[in-house]
Amino acid sequence: MALAGVLADARPAAAHASLTGTTPAEGSVVDRAPQEVTLTFSESVGLSGADAIRVLDPGGDRVDDGAPAETAPRTYAVPLTPGLPDGTYTVAWQAVSADSHPIAGAFTFSIGAPSQTRVSLADEAGNAGGGPVGFAYDLGRYAGYGGFVLLVGGAAFVLACWRGGASVEPVRRVVVTGWVTLTGSTLVLLLLRHPYVTGGSFADALDLGGLGAVVASRTGTALVCRLLLLAIAALFVAVLFGAFTQPGEQHDRRDVLLGLAVGGGLVATALAATWALSEHASTGLQTGVAIPVDVVHLLAVAAWLGGLATLAAVLRHGPPVPRGALTRFSRVALGSVLVLVGTGVYQSWRQVGSFSALTSTGYGRLLIAKVLLVAVLVGIASASRRWVGRVADAGDRGAGTPEADTDAPEGVGAVLPAEAGTAPVTDAAPATDAAPTGTDTAAPEGVSPERAAQLARQRAAMATARRRRAQEADVPRSALRRSVLTEAGVAVVLLAVTTALTGTEPARTEAATAAAPAGSVTLTVPFDTRGPGGQGTADIQVDPGRSGENTVHIYTDVDTEEIGVAFTLPARDLGPISVTPEPADGTGRHWTATGVQLPLPGEWEIDLTVRTSDIDQVTEQRTFTLN
Numbered sequence: 001m002a003l004a005g006v007l008a009d010a011r012p013a014a015a016h017a018s019l020t021g022t023t024p025a026e027g028s029v030v031d032r033a034p035q036e037v038t039l040t041f042s043e044s045v046g047l048s049g050a051d052a053i054r055v056l057d058p059g060g061d062r063v064d065d066g067a068p069a070e071t072a073p074r075t076y077a078v079p080l081t082p083g084l085p086d087g088t089y090t091v092a093w094q095a096v097s098a099d100s101h102p103i104a105g106a107f108t109f110s111i112g113a114p115s116q117t118r119v120s121l122a123d124e125a126g127n128a129g130g131g132p133v134g135f136a137y138d139l140g141r142y143a144g145y146g147g148f149v150l151l152v153g154g155a156a157f158v159l160a161c162w163r164g165g166a167s168v169e170p171v172r173r174v175v176v177t178g179w180v181t182l183t184g185s186t187l188v189l190l191l192l193r194h195p196y197v198t199g200g201s202f203a204d205a206l207d208l209g210g211l212g213a214v215v216a217s218r219t220g221t222a223l224v225c226r227l228l229l230l231a232i233a234a235l236f237v238a239v240l241f242g243a244f245t246q247p248g249e250q251h252d253r254r255d256v257l258l259g260l261a262v263g264g265g266l267v268a269t270a271l272a273a274t275w276a277l278s279e280h281a282s283t284g285l286q287t288g289v290a291i292p293v294d295v296v297h298l299l300a301v302a303a304w305l306g307g308l309a310t311l312a313a314v315l316r317h318g319p320p321v322p323r324g325a326l327t328r329f330s331r332v333a334l335g336s337v338l339v340l341v342g343t344g345v346y347q348s349w350r351q352v353g354s355f356s357a358l359t360s361t362g363y364g365r366l367l368i369a370k371v372l373l374v375a376v377l378v379g380i381a382s383a384s385r386r387w388v389g390r391v392a393d394a395g396d397r398g399a400g401t402p403e404a405d406t407d408a409p410e411g412v413g414a415v416l417p418a419e420a421g422t423a424p425v426t427d428a429a430p431a432t433d434a435a436p437t438g439t440d441t442a443a444p445e446g447v448s449p450e451r452a453a454q455l456a457r458q459r460a461a462m463a464t465a466r467r468r469r470a471q472e473a474d475v476p477r478s479a480l481r482r483s484v485l486t487e488a489g490v491a492v493v494l495l496a497v498t499t500a501l502t503g504t505e506p507a508r509t510e511a512a513t514a515a516a517p518a519g520s521v522t523l524t525v526p527f528d529t530r531g532p533g534g535q536g537t538a539d540i541q542v543d544p545g546r547s548g549e550n551t552v553h554i555y556t557d558v559d560t561e562e563i564g565v566a567f568t569l570p571a572r573d574l575g576p577i578s579v580t581p582e583p584a585d586g587t588g589r590h591w592t593a594t595g596v597q598l599p600l601p602g603e604w605e606i607d608l609t610v611r612t613s614d615i616d617q618v619t620e621q622r623t624f625t626l627n
Contacts, residue, residue: 032111045074045096052067089109090119161325193214193219285508296343305491308484521624560589560612565593574600581593608621
């Protein structure tokens with residue numbers, strides 16, 4: 001229910017990329033039919049197939065002539081059929097941001113004069129990343145994170161905390177459930193990826209062409225690699241719960257343990273990298289640092305929450321856990337929390353950037369909720385650590401039959417203190433609700449099989465009742481069990497919030513977009529002066545973007561020697577109005593012109609001249625609307 005509430009309230013996944021400019025400009029009226037339509041984004045995006053950019057005439061028929069292609073950095077163009085008549089045309093586009101999230105939109109331009117159109121912008125903008133497919137995809141992402149946590153955390157709990165747990169059924173169940181869940185969710189994500197990014201229906205999951213395009217994308221490659229790694233992980237699980245539990249020489253067991261630790265660590269790291277290399281960590285600031293930090297963050301999450309889930313399962317359905325295993329997991333959990341804090345602070349700075357962005361964006365509010373949940377979880381974990389200490393103290397004070405700490409998986413368990421009047425409980429094999437091992441359930445002579453089965457069920461119920469009374473009589477262990485189960489419940493909600501967070505536009509980019517002055521005009525203009533270091537992009541901002549006095553800012557991503565700007569209003573035969581911006585810093589990458597008079601509203605043309613050396617120069621033209 002918590003997961004459904006978080007994901008249902010979340011908006012369709014947004015991403016770093018946004019549309020920053022078009023030619024013809026959105027809402028503009030051009031005299032002649034253009035040969036192509038170009039779209040410029042804030043970062044490189046993925047366009048799949050001929051339907052990524054569609055141009056529709058007033059009647060709704062397609063007039064684009066070929067697949068879109070990248071013609072300049074971050075700029076994509078689609079050719080148009082020649083001889084287009086006058087009227088209003090609709091451009092619908094779909095793309096995938098570098099961090100794997102789909103984006104889509106639509107805009108119009110007119111040739112000659114505006115006209116009536118049968119095309120709805122709302123319909124053409126699509127439902128990429130939303131709708132029932134989007135919700136199912138988000139559920140698959142949540143299941144994937146959960147499966148990873150159970151698989152990696154459960155295995156780490158066995159190897160690092162309680163090797164004897166390899167022969168305990170609840171431990172096996174947690175790890176195998178994690179593997180099955182992660183494998184199933186990866187297959188679902190692979191099938192739903194095409195309708196997810198295109199805004200299609202569930203039936204589109206069977207489109208082989210779309211599936212092929214998905215496999216060729218970065219996200220698809222990550223999902224395929226995850227499946228291959230899970231095949232290796234299956235062998236790891238088989239050895240962990242198979243050969244590792246069999247009796248053998250001590251040195252042979254050390255070799256197996258070393259192989260499992262090294263091999264399992266490599267597989268777990270590679271699995272975590274399939275997320276880090278295809279989501280938020282792979283774009284934005286300092287990706288070379290962010291990707292390994294994200295991998296470490298995911299592994300720490302798995303070690304803590306996965307081990308917690310394993311411990312909760314054993315405390316609820318299995319035998320008493322040895323004191324030493326509890327103490328070791330307490331240390332592992334503490335180390336994981338410290339790692340999470342360090343990596344989380346870095347990730348938060350990278351994705352948020354400022355306090356205002358933290359409080360004013362959806363990403364920031366989700367991050368606050370996550371931090372609060374982590375604080376609650378750490379508080380409950382502190383109580384669990386105190387109960388672990390009391391369990392150890394109670395064991396140390398036990399007389400006659402002190403609790404032993406054994407990691408041996410051969411089935412030789414230490415006798416634990418039991419409630420008076422009950423049979424001792426050992427950690428050699430899990431207590432279950434089934435008939436105790438060794439009990440003769442065969443029908444006594446003269447007793448019908450139905451009656452014998454009834455007696456067997458009664459004996460099993462009595463054994464279960466004795467076990468639960470013994471558990472409740474051990475006050476520290478009983479309190480520890482309740483505390484750990486509460487931790488696990490909070491962890492389920494925390495994982496849901498984390499899943500929603502990874503599908504939300506980072507606060508830094510959302511705040512940067514919102515920080516642009518209201519009504520200001522922004523244009524992104526790629527250029528290439530054909531000289532050394534002459535290829536780059538200029539971001540132009542005209543503020544406040546209204547008729548009258550404006551300030552022009554120009555930002556380039558390469559060093560420039562000189563920038564020139566000229567404004568023309570063809571409809572009024574006004575211009576060119578030449579402007580010479582002045583360098584605003586010492587790098588030649590920020591130029592500013594103040595007091596620029598643009599006296600009339602309308603469709604203006606801006607000619608941007610960029611010079612990167614004494615002889616390398618180019619002029620690019622764009623159109624924008626001035627209110």
